[in-house]
Amino acid sequence: METSYREEEARRKASLLHCIFFFLLGALAMAAAIAVLHESSYWEWRCNRLTDIVVDGDDGDGPSSSEVVDGGGEWGMVRTRGAQFVVGGGRPFYVNGFNTYWLMVLAVDPSTRGKVTEVFRQAAAVGLTVCRTWAFNDGGWRALQKSPGVYDEEVFKALDFVVSEARKHKIRLILPLINNWDDYGGKAQYVRWAQAAAAGAGADAFFSDETVRGYFKSHVTAVLTRVNAYTGVAYRDDPTIMAWELMNEPRCASDPTGDTLQAWIAEMAFHVKSVDPAHLLGVGAEGFYGPSSPPARLRGEPQRRLRPRRGQLRPQTPRPRVRFCLRSPVPGELGGVRGMPVLLAEFGVSTRGRPGRRSTRPSRDAFIEAVYGAMLRSTxxxxxxxxxxxxxxxxxxxxxxxxxxxxxxxxxxxxxxIVAAHSRRLQSFNSRCAWSCRWGCNKRDNDTAETTTAEADVDVSFHHEL
Structure with missing residues (x-):
């Protein structure tokens, strides 16, 4: 009798323990579900905060994203949506990238071609996703364009190789189309070709001389319509190319009003988009201070109306619309420029130079971390x-x-x-934002109407070397 009672008591205690266990398990599951919903809502709010910004000048009736010929999936064309770059069905694309401007020249020579593969492999290993490199070399040694409209096929194949290797390593390219400076030919070479210099014109005749502008338009068409000898894909259809840049650091010092440069940008941007409406387009300019800047800021500026700081960014073409901005990091100014993504196209510290301006590796690393930190805080x-x-x-x-x-x-x-750690943080952000936004963002994309060619977005850019 006593044994039976004890057995019954043990069964009751076991049953009570089971009840407590399952109650606690259920409570934990509910807490986890609440946490997931909270996290999803938080990231959805953050994604919406990034995607719902409308560029000044948009009337709200048109689409907020660029017209693209999208390859689909992870390797579709990069485009803009508000203050974001996005790919595929709307997945955020935050960039950790680098400059290596001379890749085409090294790819011409079989003895140095492997360096192209090497730098892409090393960059991909630390998570770098975008490379900015020249798509020009006008006149002179290993020239891509030997004279107006005359190209060295071996050099063009070298550029094909660069694009092909970038794709293999999942690295996208930003390709400037000419240099402001004399290195690699630049605008001065075009002026010499047109013999405008014989009439006393300087290099700035590049922006106004009709013959020179025609040469450059023909060059743009030749590059954008080039069919890659390695991949069989035309450049204008290749999502490996993230964006074109009209010129590396364009300046027209002979016209301090900026009007000549503005007119050239508008004309060439229209031409690029008429040939290739799919890719993003940048100007490549540093930008300049605006009319409301303090006089000390304007002193010595070659383009006084074009150097924005502290919210004074002046779009360099009012129509078609401005979509992304390449510029220098200025503390507290990464909150968006007229609703555009801000991409810092050149930043770094020299470990050589004059005494007092030379940097050590630790100080260089500290600067890189500071720039990355500013980008992450903005993100x-x-x-x-x-x-x-x-x-x-x-x-x-x-x-x-x-x-x-x-x-x-x-x-x-x-x-x-430092670079790899920053890449992991951006990848984590891209993934989490894409996960929580997969319904709302994709629906937003699917509901977006197409733009016409006349209204195609021009993604005018600024950039600055530090």
Whole structure:
């Protein structure tokens, strides 16, 4: 009798323990579900904060994203939506990138072609996703364009190789189409070709001379319609190319009003978009201070109306619309520029130079971390900080081209660690934002009407070297 009672008591205690266990399990499951819903709502709010910004000048009736020929999936064309870059069905694309401007020249020579693959492999290993490199070399040594409309096929194949290798390593390209400076030919070479210099014209005749403008338009068409010898894909259809830049750091010092440069930008932007409406388009200018800037800021400025700071960014073409901005990092100014993504196209610190201006590797690393930190703070609060491009990444064995800014990743473990950590943070943000936004953002994309060619977005850009 006593044994039976004890057995019954033990069964009751076991049953009570089971009840408590399952109650606690249910409570934990409910808490986890609430946490997931809260996290999803938080990230959905953050994504919406990033995607619902409308560019000044839009009337709200038109679409907020660029017309694209999208390859679909992860490797579709990069486009803009409010203060974001997006790919595929609306997945956010925050950029950790780099500059290596001379890739085409190295790819011409079979003995140095492997350096192109090497730098892409090393960059991909630390999570870098975008490379800015020249798509021009006019006249002179290893010229792509030997004379107006006459191209060296071997050099064009070298550029094909660069694009092909970038695609293999999941790295996208920003390709400037000409240089403001004399290196690699530049605008002065076009003026010499047109013999405008014989009439006493300087290099700035590039922006106003009708013959020169015709030469440049023909060059743009030749590059954009080029069919890659390695992939069989025309450049204008290749999502490996993230964006075109009209010129590296365009300036027209002979017209301090900026009107000549403005007119040239508008004309050439229209031409690029008429040939290739799919890709983003940048100007490549540093930008200049605006009319309301303090007089000390305007002193010595070659383009006084075009150097924006502290919210004074002046779009360089009012129509078609401005879509993304490449510029220098200015503290507190990464909250978006007229609703556009902000991409810092050149930043770095020289480890050579005059005494007092020379930097050590630790100070360079501290600067890189500071820039990355500013970008992340902007990203986390839903601002316009869309990424940054380090100047510049070198493979080993190319020290003879080092301008003092070279980062050779295998020889700079601390720098590589900083870059890789930033890449992981951006990838985490991209993934979490895409997960919580997969319904709302995709629906927004699907409901977006197409733009006409006449209204196609022109993604005018600024950038600045630090």
């Amino acid at each position: 986390r609060r839903g601002g316009g900080g869309a990424g940054a491009l380090l100047w510049q990444v070198f493979p080993e064995g190319t020290d003879y081209m080092d301008d003092g800014y070279a980062v050779v990743l295998p020889r700079a473990a601390a720098t590589a660690g």
